[in-house]
Amino acid sequence: MDFSHLKNKKVLLGITGSIATYKAPQLxxxxxxAGANVRVVATPSAEKFVSFSVLENLTQNILISDIFDSRNQSVGAWHIELAHWCDVYLIAPCSATSLSKIANGNCDNALSCVAIALPNSIPxxxxxxxxxxxxxxxxxxxxINTLIEYGAKIILPDEGELASGLVGPGRLPEFNTILSATNEVLSGSSKSIFNDDSADSLLNDTILGNISGKRIMISAGSTIEKIDAVRFISNYSTGKMGYALAEVASRNGALVxxxxxxxxxxxxxxxKFISVKSAEEMFVACTNNFAECDIAIMAAAVADFTPEIQVSGKIKKQxxxxxxxxxxxxxxxxLKTLGERKENQFLIGFALETENEIENAKEKLNKKNCDMIVVNSANKKDSGFEGDNNTISILKKNDEKVYDFPVATKIQCAKWIFETI
Structure with missing residues (x-):
């Protein structure tokens, strides 16, 4: 894998009192x-899981865990010096306690002190x-949501068997995943579909109809259903349609x-931004937030199936x-669950079809108790998952009309969807 943006970069690694901390030396x-210059800052409880001497030996730098350690005082405000020294501050693994402290501005240990002192320009x-x-x-x-809102990059944990014997999300991801995420923020390579003048101009146009002040919940992207530690089931969804809906709604005054x-x-x-991986996590997040919204738009491409057994290690061919x-x-x-729980919310579903698009969408509209269905055809040219354009038709409850729209950018499609509500 390419981690070229880590070369010659100053990486400050923060470690906490997590069962996964024993992996820190290998990280x-x-x-x-990958070519990084690494220094380590740790919480006091991290030493219960890993030798600080080993980490100092590997990095050839003093590890800081005690705010008042005399070795740190030569530069005065050492936490300011360290926060401004690094090109990126990577905290891995991060415990629930440290998440809480950083999110709430509590700087009572070395690790959280540096996090609070970190300039906005440093990821x-x-x-x-x-x-x-x-x-x-x-x-x-x-x-986690608070930290995302503050601009932090959150690496979602892997799923699998945990130290307690439970199975679910919580495992420290593979090192390649951690390095890839760190490399990405250093390269500034995250993609946006709103990166040209025409798109920005379109976004700034007010939509017909008023959604200002409306609480809108939108799902987007694909889900990942793990087979084992390195393989999974997913789909080609990029999340562009859902993100376009979120951006259009936000720019028109909605609470998204x-x-x-x-x-x-x-x-x-x-x-509010919630990151999920699996269909189960998507289900929990959507059902937990549904009661608080006025409009719910389910644009995510959620897996219909998941492996009955998720293997914690790698399945070997031999x-x-x-x-x-x-x-x-x-x-x-x-969508069906939200339809059953619906009170006064306006519920919008998406239907990606390869044949009998309108008939299948009508059936979905009624069976799932939706107020509106947006139909995507997988067969239309210049439309679908990976492109910037889409071709949509809209069906509404108690309305026999089929609202057909020409191929257009996903931003324009998002505007049409809101204008058809």
């Missing part, structure tokens, strides 16, 4: 191998690692909650013979 080795990358129930706790999710699956797009300017069968089970139907 340091990988960063150094903060955080890789949470903890047990499943701790990670899914609403307080932890709130802290964006629930995003996998995507390489930059986060749009929304009021262990399974010539044929290997993966038993799948259905994922929870998010």
């Amino acid at each position: 340091v080795r990988e960063l150094i191998k 903060l990358v955080i890789s949470p690692a903890m047990d499943y129930t701790m990670y899914m706790n609403p307080a932890t999710q709130k802290n 909650t964006l629930i995003s699956g996998a995507t390489s797009l930059k986060r749009p300017n929304v009021d 262990d399974v013979g010539d044929n290997y069968c993966i038993k799948l089970k259905k994922t929870k139907d998010i």
